[in-house]
Amino acid sequence: MLVTASFQTQAGYAEGGPLSLPTTFTLDNFTNAFDQGFGRYFLNTLVVTVAVVGIVVLLVPPLSYAIVRNRSRATTGIFRMFLLGLAVPASAVIVPIFYVISVVGLYDNLIGVILPTAAFCLPICTIILSGSMRDITNELYEAMALDGASPRRVFMQLVLPLSKGGVATIVVYSALQAWNGFLFPLILTQSESTKVITLGLFNFQTQYGVNIPGLLAAVVMSMIPILLVYLFARRALVQGLMGVGGK
Numbered sequence: 001m002l003v004t005a006s007f008q009t010q011a012g013y014a015e016g017g018p019l020s021l022p023t024t025f026t027l028d029n030f031t032n033a034f035d036q037g038f039g040r041y042f043l044n045t046l047v048v049t050v051a052v053v054g055i056v057v058l059l060v061p062p063l064s065y066a067i068v069r070n071r072s073r074a075t076t077g078i079f080r081m082f083l084l085g086l087a088v089p090a091s092a093v094i095v096p097i098f099y100v101i102s103v104v105g106l107y108d109n110l111i112g113v114i115l116p117t118a119a120f121c122l123p124i125c126t127i128i129l130s131g132s133m134r135d136i137t138n139e140l141y142e143a144m145a146l147d148g149a150s151p152r153r154v155f156m157q158l159v160l161p162l163s164k165g166g167v168a169t170i171v172v173y174s175a176l177q178a179w180n181g182f183l184f185p186l187i188l189t190q191s192e193s194t195k196v197i198t199l200g201l202f203n204f205q206t207q208y209g210v211n212i213p214g215l216l217a218a219v220v221m222s223m224i225p226i227l228l229v230y231l232f233a234r235r236a237l238v239q240g241l242m243g244v245g246g247k
Contacts, residue, residue: 006030006217013213029217037192038218041200045179046225048114048196052178053171055118056125060170061163064130065155069141079130085123090116094187101188112188113196117178125170132166133159168233179226197222 001018006029008022016023067079090097097116098107106112136159144154160167182198189195197218204215 002216003220005213006220008213010211010213029211029214030221032211032214033218033221036204037195037200038197038221040193041195041197042222044110044194045196045198045222047110048117048181048185049175049178049225051110051114052118052121053174055114056121056170056174057167060122060125060129061160061167062155064126064133064166065159067126067130068133069151079126082123082126085120086127090120090183094183097184098187106188108189108191108194110189110194113181113184113194114178116184116188117181118174121170121174121177125174128169128173129163129166132163132169136162172230172233175226175229179222 004022005013005018007025007027008016008020009024009026009028012023013020063078067075101107101112101116106115140158140162141154144158149157180198181196185194185196185199189199201215201218201222204211204218
């Protein structure tokens, strides 16, 4: 329904309804989407998503490794703080976030969207990856220690390869959160140059009605990148579900 409607004219869709097949195919919905700024919205969303995924992948693996291997009170306290982050919805703290972003001069800037989005991805990603790393047996760590491996070498050559299922999961999760984010872009941006796809879809709605085929064409194009992320990560996701090392 989504794909077929995107190739219909607005008049044909209104006449045949959402379940009808297009009698004539048109690409005007896709070209009109770019005429209304879809390309800029797409690029902004891509920048936000890549940056958020980069921050998550850079911070979560070493943090999860420290939580799993270090049993000190400080590490346990940090982990509990991340667990507390799961209980705080973004809508409950959007006012102080808006204030902080405005004070530091990041309002109406993509960085002001990237940082809080990544921050709210960290708790669940840390829990997911630390759970994956806990499946690595102590015998493997002991074997690496007998070889004289440093903690950095253990992390790079043992933990990361065996945790690729968990890493793939946090990549897909953080990419989804960033790509489909609506609240932070809505509150923390206002100009056309910083709009993302979720806000740009409003351009297809006017006071006189909604261009449904045009809107669905934009939705189809917005689905493609995140679908590709899943397609490339699906093998690692399946391996992660099977267990560390494919057991």
